[in-house]
Amino acid sequence: MQKKTVRSAPMPAYEQIKRHVLAQIESGALRPGDVVPSETELVKEFGVARMTVSRALRELMAEGVLNRVRGSGTYVAPRQYESTVLQIRNIADEIAARGHRHSARVLALEASDDPNAIAALELGTGPVFHSRIVHSEEGEPIQYEDRYVNPEVFPEYLAQDFTAETPNHYMVRLAPIQRAEFRIYAQKPDARVRQYLEMEIGEPCLLLLRRTWVGRHVATSVRLWHPASRFHLAGTV
Amino acid sequence: MQKKTVRSAPMPAYEQIKRHVLAQIESGALRPGDVVPSETELVKEFGVARMTVSRALRELMAEGVLNRVRGSGTYVAPRQYESTVLQIRNIADEIAARGHRHSARVLALEASDDPNAIAALELGTGPVFHSRIVHSEEGEPIQYEDRYVNPEVFPEYLAQDFTAETPNHYMVRLAPIQRAEFRIYAQKPDARVRQYLEMEIGEPCLLLLRRTWVGRHVATSVRLWHPASRFHLAGTV
DNA sequence: AAGTGGTCTAGACCACGAC
DNA sequence: TCGTGGTCTAGACCACTTT
Numbered sequence: 001m002q003k004k005t006v007r008s009a010p011m012p013a014y015e016q017i018k019r020h021v022l023a024q025i026e027s028g029a030l031r032p033g034d035v036v037p038s039e040t041e042l043v044k045e046f047g048v049a050r051m052t053v054s055r056a057l058r059e060l061m062a063e064g065v066l067n068r069v070r071g072s073g074t075y076v077a078p079r080q081y082e083s084t085v086l087q088i089r090n091i092a093d094e095i096a097a098r099g100h101r102h103s104a105r106v107l108a109l110e111a112s113d114d115p116n117a118i119a120a121l122e123l124g125t126g127p128v129f130h131s132r133i134v135h136s137e138e139g140e141p142i143q144y145e146d147r148y149v150n151p152e153v154f155p156e157y158l159a160q161d162f163t164a165e166t167p168n169h170y171m172v173r174l175a176p177i178q179r180a181e182f183r184i185y186a187q188k189p190d191a192r193v194r195q196y197l198e199m200e201i202g203e204p205c206l207l208l209l210r211r212t213w214v215g216r217h218v219a220t221s222v223r224l225w226h227p228a229s230r231f232h233l234a235g236t237v
Numbered sequence: 238m239q240k241k242t243v244r245s246a247p248m249p250a251y252e253q254i255k256r257h258v259l260a261q262i263e264s265g266a267l268r269p270g271d272v273v274p275s276e277t278e279l280v281k282e283f284g285v286a287r288m289t290v291s292r293a294l295r296e297l298m299a300e301g302v303l304n305r306v307r308g309s310g311t312y313v314a315p316r317q318y319e320s321t322v323l324q325i326r327n328i329a330d331e332i333a334a335r336g337h338r339h340s341a342r343v344l345a346l347e348a349s350d351d352p353n354a355i356a357a358l359e360l361g362t363g364p365v366f367h368s369r370i371v372h373s374e375e376g377e378p379i380q381y382e383d384r385y386v387n388p389e390v391f392p393e394y395l396a397q398d399f400t401a402e403t404p405n406h407y408m409v410r411l412a413p414i415q416r417a418e419f420r421i422y423a424q425k426p427d428a429r430v431r432q433y434l435e436m437e438i439g440e441p442c443l444l445l446l447r448r449t450w451v452g453r454h455v456a457t458s459v460r461l462w463h464p465a466s467r468f469h470l471a472g473t474v
Numbered sequence: 475a476a477g478t479g480g481t482c483t484a485g486a487c488c489a490c491g492a493c
Numbered sequence: 494t495c496g497t498g499g500t501c502t503a504g505a506c507c508a509c510t511t512t
Binding site: 275288291295305308309 | 496497498500
């Protein structure tokens with residue numbers, strides 16, 4: 001009963017196995033519903049005891065990443081369906097998780113000198129970057145995104161193609177978000193928002209305001225309007 | 238390497254240990270900050286291997302019930318109903334924090350056989366307890382609370398005076414909330430809610446649905462309507 | 475029958491904190 | 494130094510599903 005040779009990385013074996021499986025899911029090598037290698041196979045692959053593999057897979061199941069069925073096997077879980085306030089998720093991921101098609105229409109992508117936006121980003125002077133995008137799920141508009149971006153944090157923002165990648169995904173990919181502040185309102189949309197979201201007159205919006213920090217900089221300040229009939233927020237504490 | 242004698246209950250040993258610790262916390266025998274018996278002690282008490290105790294305590298830490306410090310010990314975690322993001326706060330406290338006066342009007346306080354409520358509380362049969370209360374800030378209504386309560390968790394609920402203490406405060410005082418699930422909607426209020434909240438016709442509501450757990454019981458399921466013009470949610474991540 | 479996951483044992487080595 | 498938790502091993506028995 002001797003511990004095997006020291007691993008190069010100071011990371012527990014079960015954690016390495018978890019990351020290995022997660023990486024395969026993120027890369028698309030493993031898709032929802034796919035069979036994950038069995039405990040026995042992972043034992044051989046990683047040269048560890050079965051308890052260690054078992055813990056890794058059990059924790060991934062507790063995290064909602066995998067489903068395990070005794071006698072059958074381990075499967076990649078379908079993605080979660082409800083958006084959450086607690087996590088800064090990507091509208092495109094949420095839509096994809098529901099098995100639906102996401103599309104984005106870029107209404108504006110420009111520099112701006114709006115003093116309110118400059119203040120919200122806690123900058124002294126402008127210009128700042130500004131984008132307005134309508135996100136749709138299966139062709140039905142579900143979010144009107146009005147976003148201001150700190151050029152010091154994302155200098156290449158205006159050069160991106162936000163029909164291919166959402167601003168949120170782009171920013172998360174480039175910089176780790178360290179803090180976020182949000183406010184949630186029920187609000188009647190103005191005429192422009194109502195039209196872009198194809199809403200009935202009188203239907204309210206669920207409005208989410210969010211500012212996120214990267215280091216000491218306010219990276220972005222965004223207002224997200226959602227038609228009340230087609231969207232809600234959810235989460236657990 | 239023989240498995241020990243068959244347990245009377247068909248429940249894993251680690252699960253029994255978890256329930257034992259949770260029961261002590263719920264009964265008040267263990268309070269936040271208290272030291273939980275060490276792995277070695279629990280190994281002796283339950284006659285199991287250390288890995289089994291370790292798993293039980295590790296899972297309770299993952300659930301936020303315990304804190305574990307290597308070299309020091311295992312401790313009961315502080316109650317978290319105010320530390321997290323969408324805080325499970327008391328409307329009366331929030332109003333008091335603004336230096337304002339809170340008042341409550343109890344519209345109903347009764348037993349109910351509503352099958353939806355019974356299902357929401359994950360009970361087999363009713364009756365369950367039901368209350369409807371309008372909360373006001375400086376005399377201005379700010380929240381319409383429609384709450385169902387699990388009688389197994391709060392048997393004395395109907396005997397309380399909720400003009401003096403809010404249901405939320407009463408429940409938090411009696412039992413530690415361990416988990417909460419919420420959903421947030423923008424919604425047009427029905428006529429009754431609109432009237433009690435003294436809202437203009439056409440003004441939307443911010444509707445917060447929340448279920449909270451005490452141990453393995455759904456303790457309460459509540460719908461909170463707020464006039465959009467006078468209320469919003471906020472938090473940080 | 476063979477393979478899967480679920481649980482458990484009785485040890486072990488280690489990093490860390492309190493004393 | 495001693496006790497604590499963190500991880501790991503190399504087996505084992507079991508319930509269950511698939512073939």
